[in-house]
Amino acid sequence: MTVTTHPVVATAPTPPTAFWRLQGFPLIPALILLFIAFVAVFADVLAPYDPQIGSLARRFRPPAWQEGGSLAHLLGTDHVGRDVLSRLIFGARVSMIVGITAVLVAGGIGTLLGIVSGYLGGWADQVIMRLTDTWLALPALTFAIFLAAIVGPSELNIILILGLVYWTRYARVIRGEVLSLKQREFVRLAIVAGCSKRVIMWRHILPNVINSAVVLATLMLGVVIVTEASLSFLGVGVPPPKPAWGLMMADGKKGLMVGYWWLTVLPGICIMLMVLSANLLGDWLRVKLDPQLRQL
Amino acid sequence: MSSEPLLSLENLSAHYVSQQGSRVVRAVDEVTLSLSAGGTLGIVGESGSGKSTLALTILRLLPPAARIVSGRMMFEGENLLDKSDTEMRHVRGKRIAMILQDPMASLNPLFSIGNQVGEPVRVHEGASRANAWKRAVGLLKAVRIASPETRVTQFPHEMSGGMRQRIVGAIGISCEPRLLIADEPTTSLDLTIQAQYLNLLRDLQREHGLALIFITHNLGIVAKMCDQLAVMYAGRVVEQGPVSQIFSAPVHPYTKALLGSIPRMTDNRDHLTAIEGQPPDLASLPPGCAFAPRCAMAFARCRVEAPPEFAVDEGRTARCWLAAPDAEAKATMMRSSVA
Amino acid sequence: MRQYILRRVGYSLVSLFLLSLVIFLFVRVTGDPVSLLVEPGASPEDIENMRRQFGLDRPLWVQYWHFMASLATGDLGLSFYYRTPVLELYFQRLPNSLLLAAVAMGLSLLIGIPSGILAAVRVGGFWDSAGKIFALLGLSLPSFWVGLVLILFFSVYLGWLPSSGSGTTLHLLMPAFTLGWYFAAAHMRLTRSSMLEVLGSEYIKLARLKGLPEALVIGKHAFKNALIPVITLAGINLVVMINVAVVVETVFAWPGIGRLLYEGITFRDFPIVQGVVIIGGGMIVLVNLLVDIFYALIDPRIRLES
Numbered sequence: 018m019t020v021t022t023h024p025v026v027a028t029a030p031t032p033p034t035a036f037w038r039l040q041g042f043p044l045i046p047a048l049i050l051l052f053i054a055f056v057a058v059f060a061d062v063l064a065p066y067d068p069q070i071g072s073l074a075r076r077f078r079p080p081a082w083q084e085g086g087s088l089a090h091l092l093g094t095d096h097v098g099r100d101v102l103s104r105l106i107f108g109a110r111v112s113m114i115v116g117i118t119a120v121l122v123a124g125g126i127g128t129l130l131g132i133v134s135g136y137l138g139g140w141a142d143q144v145i146m147r148l149t150d151t152w153l154a155l156p157a158l159t160f161a162i163f164l165a166a167i168v169g170p171s172e173l174n175i176i177l178i179l180g181l182v183y184w185t186r187y188a189r190v191i192r193g194e195v196l197s198l199k200q201r202e203f204v205r206l207a208i209v210a211g212c213s214k215r216v217i218m219w220r221h222i223l224p225n226v227i228n229s230a231v232v233l234a235t236l237m238l239g240v241v242i243v244t245e246a247s248l249s250f251l252g253v254g255v256p257p258p259k260p261a262w263g264l265m266m267a268d269g270k271k272g273l274m275v276g277y278w279w280l281t282v283l284p285g286i287c288i289m290l291m292v293l294s295a296n297l298l299g300d301w302l303r304v305k306l307d308p309q310l311r312q313l
Numbered sequence: 314m315s316s317e318p319l320l321s322l323e324n325l326s327a328h329y330v331s332q333q334g335s336r337v338v339r340a341v342d343e344v345t346l347s348l349s350a351g352g353t354l355g356i357v358g359e360s361g362s363g364k365s366t367l368a369l370t371i372l373r374l375l376p377p378a379a380r381i382v383s384g385r386m387m388f389e390g391e392n393l394l395d396k397s398d399t400e401m402r403h404v405r406g407k408r409i410a411m412i413l414q415d416p417m418a419s420l421n422p423l424f425s426i427g428n429q430v431g432e433p434v435r436v437h438e439g440a441s442r443a444n445a446w447k448r449a450v451g452l453l454k455a456v457r458i459a460s461p462e463t464r465v466t467q468f469p470h471e472m473s474g475g476m477r478q479r480i481v482g483a484i485g486i487s488c489e490p491r492l493l494i495a496d497e498p499t500t501s502l503d504l505t506i507q508a509q510y511l512n513l514l515r516d517l518q519r520e521h522g523l524a525l526i527f528i529t530h531n532l533g534i535v536a537k538m539c540d541q542l543a544v545m546y547a548g549r550v551v552e553q554g555p556v557s558q559i560f561s562a563p564v565h566p567y568t569k570a571l572l573g574s575i576p577r578m579t580d581n582r583d584h585l586t587a588i589e590g591q592p593p594d595l596a597s598l599p600p601g602c603a604f605a606p607r608c609a610m611a612f613a614r615c616r617v618e619a620p621p622e623f624a625v626d627e628g629r630t631a632r633c634w635l636a637a638p639d640a641e642a643k644a645t646m647m648r649s650s651v652a
Numbered sequence: 653m654r655q656y657i658l659r660r661v662g663y664s665l666v667s668l669f670l671l672s673l674v675i676f677l678f679v680r681v682t683g684d685p686v687s688l689l690v691e692p693g694a695s696p697e698d699i700e701n702m703r704r705q706f707g708l709d710r711p712l713w714v715q716y717w718h719f720m721a722s723l724a725t726g727d728l729g730l731s732f733y734y735r736t737p738v739l740e741l742y743f744q745r746l747p748n749s750l751l752l753a754a755v756a757m758g759l760s761l762l763i764g765i766p767s768g769i770l771a772a773v774r775v776g777g778f779w780d781s782a783g784k785i786f787a788l789l790g791l792s793l794p795s796f797w798v799g800l801v802l803i804l805f806f807s808v809y810l811g812w813l814p815s816s817g818s819g820t821t822l823h824l825l826m827p828a829f830t831l832g833w834y835f836a837a838a839h840m841r842l843t844r845s846s847m848l849e850v851l852g853s854e855y856i857k858l859a860r861l862k863g864l865p866e867a868l869v870i871g872k873h874a875f876k877n878a879l880i881p882v883i884t885l886a887g888i889n890l891v892v893m894i895n896v897a898v899v900v901e902t903v904f905a906w907p908g909i910g911r912l913l914y915e916g917i918t919f920r921d922f923p924i925v926q927g928v929v930i931i932g933g934g935m936i937v938l939v940n941l942l943v944d945i946f947y948a949l950i951d952p953r954i955r956l957e958s
Contacts, residue, residue, distance in 0.1 A: 150663070151670040154936040155929065156895040159913065163929040166917060167678055167688060243794045247899050250796050253917050263794070270800060270903070274815060278804050285797035292792040374860055406863030413861070418854035423876045433862045484862065 043301050046294035053291055057110040064103035065091075068260040071099030077272060080279050093279045095265070096272060101279060104260035105287055111261045112291060115176055116242045120234045122180025123241070127187020128230050132218050134188065135195025145188065152185045158247055165253035175254055179241050187233055191226050198225055228306045235299030239292035246288050262288050317390065319524050320371070320492060321347035325384030327370045338595045340366040340379065342548040345622065348541065350491065353518065353525040355539035355556065357532060357571065359592050363548040364528045368494045371526075372411060373401050389491065407437040410485040411494040415501060416478035420469040426453070426480055427465030433487045452483040456513060475506035479513065486517055493518075494526040499534070511538060532571060536560065544568050547593045547603035550622075554629030564631040566608045602633070610635065656948055664941040671933045675926065676719050680712060688922040689729075728930065729923035733915070738927035741912060746894075748818065749908035752901070753893040755824055756832035757886060763836040765882065768843025772851065772878075773870060783840055790837025799830040799903035816905035827904040831897055835889055842885055847878040884943055891939045895932040 056063060076098040079086040086093060092101040134145035152160075164178045198204060207217050246263030248254030255261035257268075262284040269280025327341040340363045348354045356364045369375050371386060373393065386393040393404065405411075410433075413419045420429060430452055431445030440448065446465065453461035456479040469477060478498060485493050495514065499507040515538065518525050527538055535542055535556060543553040544567065552565040563569045590607035593599070599606060605615040614634055623636040630636075679685055690702040703709055722728075728738040767786070770779040806826060807815035814823050850856060851874055859873045898910035905911065909928060916924030 147663070147666050148670060151667045151674065151933075151937075154667055154671060154940070155933045156892060156936070158898060159895055159929055159932050162898065162913060162917060163675070163925055164678065166920075166922060166925045239792060243792075246794050247796060250794075250899065251902060251914060251917060263796075266797065266800065273800060273803060274808060276808055278808075281797070281800045282804070285794065285801065288797065289793055292794075293788065296788055296792055372861065374857070402863045402865065404863070405861055411861045413854055413858055415854050419858045421855040421859070421873050421877070424873075432859075432864065436862070436864055436868070481858070484858070 043294075043297045046297040049290055049294040050298065053109050053287075053294075054113060056106050057113040060106045060110045064100075064106040066100035066103040068099060068104040068107040069258045071095065071097045073098050077277055079277075092283060093277075095280055096268060099260075101265075101283060104265055105262070105283060107260040108262045108265060108284065108287065109291075111172070111255055111259060112242055112245065112288070115172065115179070115245050115255070115261075116238050116291075119176045119179035119183070119241045119245070120237050122176060123183040123237065124187050124230050124234050126180060127184035128191050128223075128226065130184065131188040131191025132195055132222055132226065135192035136199060136214070136218050136222060142192075146192075149185045149188050152182075157182050158244060161244060161248055162251065162253055165248060170248075170253050170256045172255055172259070175245060175248060178248075179244060182244070183237060183241060186237065187230060190229055190233060194226050194229055195222055198222055232299060232303045232306055235295060235302050238295040238299070242288065242292055242295070318347040318387075319350040319352070319389060321385075321387045322371070323385040323387070325367075325370065325386060326382040327366060327375060327379055328382050329379045331378075336596050339548045339598070340595065341370055344384070344548075344550050346543055346550060346553065348492070348524050348526065350524055351518070351522050352541060353527060353539045354541040354543060355527045355529060355535035356543050356545060357528075357530055357535060358545035359530065361592055361595065362545040363595075364545050365496055366548075367545070368411060368496050368526070368528055371494065372405055372409060374405070403437065406433040406490070407488040408490050409492045409494065410488070410490040412478075412481050412485050412496065412498045414497045416474055416481055416498075417501065419481050420477055422469055424468075425465065426467055426469070426472070430465070430480060430483050430487060433484065437488050448487065449483075452487055453480070455486070455517070456480070456483045458483075475502055475510065478502060478510060482510075482513065482517070486521060486523070489521055490523070492524045492526065494528070496528045497530070499529075499531075514538070544571065547595060547598060549603065549632060550630075551604065551633065552629075552631040554626065558626065558629060564625050564629075564636050565604075565633045566610050566635070567604050568631075653948055657945055660941055660944045660948075664937050667937045668934060671937065672720060672723060672930070673716070675930060675933075676716055679926065680715065723930070728927035731916075731921055731924050733919045733921045733924075738923050741924065742909065742927060742931060745907060745909045745912045748906065749894045749897060749901075749910065752824065752827055752831065752897060752906055752908055753890050755828040756835070756893055756897075757890050759828055759832035760834075760836040760839050760889075761882075761886060763832070764839025765843050765879070767836075768840040768882075769847055769870070769875070769878070771840070771844045772847035775848065780844075783844065787837040787841055790834050794899075795830055795834055796899045796903050798833060799826065799900055802826045802830060803903070816903075818905075818907055823904075823906075827897075827900050827906050830903070831893060831900045835893065838889070839882060839886065843878065843882050846881045847874060850874045850878045853877075884946070888936075888939050888943060891935050895936070 071094060075090070075094050076096055078090050078094040078098075080093045080101075081088050081091050083093075090100050090102070092105065094100055095104070130145050130149075134142045161178050161182050164181065165174065168174045168178070204217065204221055207221050212221070245254055246261070246266070249261045249263030250267045252267065255264055257264055265284040266281045269277065269284070272280050322344050325341060325344045326339065329338040329340055330336070342363070344367060346354070356367065358364050366375070366379070370381060371393070373381070373396075375381070381394065384394070388404070388409065393401065396404065420426075427446050427449040430449040431440070431442075434440045434448050435442070435445045449465050450461045453464055458464055458476060458479055464472075464476075469480075472480065478501075482498070485495075493514075498514075499510055502510060511534065514525065517523060525538070527534065529535060539556050541553070542556045542559050543550045544559075544565065545551065546567050552559060552563065552568045559568060560572065563572055593603050593606070599616065600619075601614070601616040602608070602611070602619050605611040608615065612634070620632045620634045620637070622630040622632050623638065625631050625636050679688060685708055686699060686703060689708075690699050694702065708715065726739050728742075730736065731738055731741055734741060767779065767783050771777075771783040772780075774780060803815045803826065806813040813826055814820075815826075817823055856869060856874055859869045864873075894909060896910075897906075897908055898913045900906070901908045901910035902914045912924060913928045915921065916928065
């Protein structure tokens with residue numbers, strides 16, 4: 018028998034991996050978030066001017082590199098002559114505070130209800146899940162606007178509103194996880210050992226769902242920041258003259274038609290960088306920390 | 314050996330390689346087989362033995378992770394491995410057709426039966442829509458479906474499982490192929506329908522001069538349908554030859570075990586369960602014969618060196634040291650079986 | 653199946669009930685209902701009159717009963733600013749919203765479906781990675797910023813498109829793109845995953861075994877099947893679009909329901925805000941119900957269940 022052996026195809030080409038997933042940690046997004054956090058903490062030191070006080074004599078100055086700009090106002094001034102750079106720096110503080118605390122509020126409510134609903138089951142589960150369905154039927158932004166119209170705009174109210182709007186996603190995910198945890202050996206052992214339901218939920222279930230909650234929180238940070246900016250843009254978010262990025266863009270819109278681009282474009286870039294970084298980091302965390310949320 | 318076979322596979326190997334290249338699964342390993350025009354070859358083996366992969370290898374439709382590593386596939390005098398993708402496409406459905414396992418899932422739920430049955434004719438013979446439709450009616454008649462004129466306008470969910478599998482068969486023979494590969498075509502059908510379907514396939518084979526490759530784990534079907542048999546284990550053909558000879562005097566211990574586990578031809582068991590031990594992990598095969606860990610007659614050499622194909626008789630081979638012609642091996646065998 | 657549909661209808665009714673309760677309670681308990689429901693600047697006698705008219709001095713459950721009774725007759729109250737019933741205003745604006753949503757949906761499908769198919773057919777390839785980045789950008793860029801940048805480019809610098817208003821096709825382009833862009837990302841992701849699932853099916857294997865050219869395998873056999881969930885989502889999203897267009901309609905001064913909501917906010921016209929939220933939530937509950945029923949009708953597994 019004659020045998021001719023010839024290889025047909027040797028090896029498969031490795032598919033190109035998206036750059037941010039390459040070997041794990043998304044360094045640049047993490048650095049951007051760290052930088053924004055740093056700026057937010059040291060805003061008082063870093064900002065060259067008071068963000069809320071301007072002078073009408075110096076209004077609508079373009080950024081330094083454009084004709085008519087000066088080094089005194091690196092990123093120009095707005096319609097009442099406030100320094101844009103300073104407002105961006107203090108805006109980072111607003112976004113960070115609102116974003117992080119709102120995510121914590123939403124995470125607190127959602128995780129609690131998720132654990133209760135998943136662990137207790139029965140009618141508690143039914144009520145919480147029907148409530149979640151109802152909540153999800155309300156478009157988040159419209160619902161937030163409705164709440165803001167009732168309680169009036171303030172930084173604290175915005176945080177509470179965002180927490181109240183976004184808890185449902187936590188509740189759903191955490192509930193699902195609790196349902197599977199319930200079947201696990203250590204929970205059964207705790208039941209046999211006579212632990213009360215409260216103790217099991219706090220001491221045994223909660224620590225095991227924290228990972229998922231953290232992943233969700235990172236992913237939610239972006240959503241919450243965009244919503245806050247949208248609310249501020251519509252005038253029901255952070256009240257003026259506080260320097261919130263969304264508010265700056267709403268103000269800047271008036272100058273847009275005459276070409277004062279820096280008033281809208283720059284805050285938008287800040288929002289984009291922060292949200293994009295949070296999403297990339299959350300994406301990485303999801304794959305890294307939580308095998309249950311990992312889907313390819 | 315008088316005329317050239319319709320299909321001959323020579324030392325064909327197809328491997329799955331993991332993305333890092335660290336794991337290699339030899340799904341099809343050094344397979345040498347041949348089939349003459351109009352003949353019927355049965356391929357049996359446990360699930361995971363590589364029989365379905367072998368079928369897809371012949372059609373060059375392996376999943377992206379798998380590669381044909383070496384060998385030749387001669388079909389009607391041409392090496393299928395030398396063909397371009399487009400040329401290969403004209404082989405599929407026209408010269409070699411295949412019937413899949415699951416009739417429920419094989420038909421597209423959103424297109425009419427006539428559309429799907431007539432499709433190969435349109436693609437391979439450039440038939441017009443109307444002609445393809447007429448051909449579809451004829452094909453349904455050929456697979457003995459009642460009132461084919463109305464059936465062609467219907468959709469898959471309006472048919473029973475047996476009827477769907479007939480339709481898949483109609484698609485298979487639509488371009489009058491020379492070779493039809495049937496991958497466990499009757500596993501999901503009940504017994505009466507199964508028998509009818511097998512009769513249908515045999516009649517179609519006679520009428521159209523089809524060569525048939527029958528992939529199954531049901532030796533009863535092999536006895537009824539096939540004249541040649543190849544037994545696969547862990548990606549390799551461990552024994553092959555005429556069905557009657559293998560059934561009356563199996564050489565390989567695995568074949569013996571298979572035959573022992575299926576006493577009657579009408580047996581319809583889904584799995585060959587009677588053999589002791591686990592089916593092998595294809596990614597980490599033992600160094601010697603892959604069957605050695607489960608083999609009652611294994612001796613020292615079996616665990617060290619994989620046996621080549623030994624000619625047992627005219628047109629019969631076996632990959633087993635027990636079939637080795639040399640005295641030394643036999644002597645070793647005797648000694649170890651005494652011990 | 654009847655049981656399944658009845659259960660779904662029951663769930664939806666519960667959702668609608670909870671929806672009304674949530675909205676009712678938020679207005680009465682968190683805020684000061686008088687300041688919200690009575691026109692700003694009303695005299696003390698007027699306020700007292702209104703208080704009695706709304707029954708704000710009665711127990712909560714009586715108030716809820718009245719609230720539900722007026723909802724049932726389609727009475728969402730009078731707008732302070734326009735002095736017309738909110739429902740009437742809503743229906744005046746609805747055609748504009750529908751037009752914008754329909755065009756935005758068309759754009760998002762036009763972008764999302766082909767890119768999703770490309771990504772699925774070449775998993776891990778260039779288009780797949782590009783699609784991932786595109787989807788991420790879609791989620792990360794606030795729509796008002798996209799809108800403002802578009803205005804800056806196409807209206808201020810190039811002068812090609814009107815920056816705001818309605819009336820011509822040109823007016824539609826930028827708002828529709830801004831609204832559709834976000835959804836294009838969602839539609840791309842769903843098309844990709846649905847296509848991947850279909851490509852793994854037996855009938856696709858058979859289509860290839862028939863020797864069909866790859867274009868026919870993808871374009872005929874896979875495409876139609878992969879599209880079913882995408883079209884369903886698009887149906888839901890059309891309703892969602894109408895309800896989330898507030899930012900886009902504000903940026904481009906598009907006279908739809910979103911703009912109505914924005915006017916409600918800026919003129920402190922609470923009945924409008926409340927009306928838009930109630931109708932929006934109700935619409936989404938209904939659409940979800942319709943989708944569930946639709947799936948029950950086409951999917952035999954659901955049909956047999958229960």
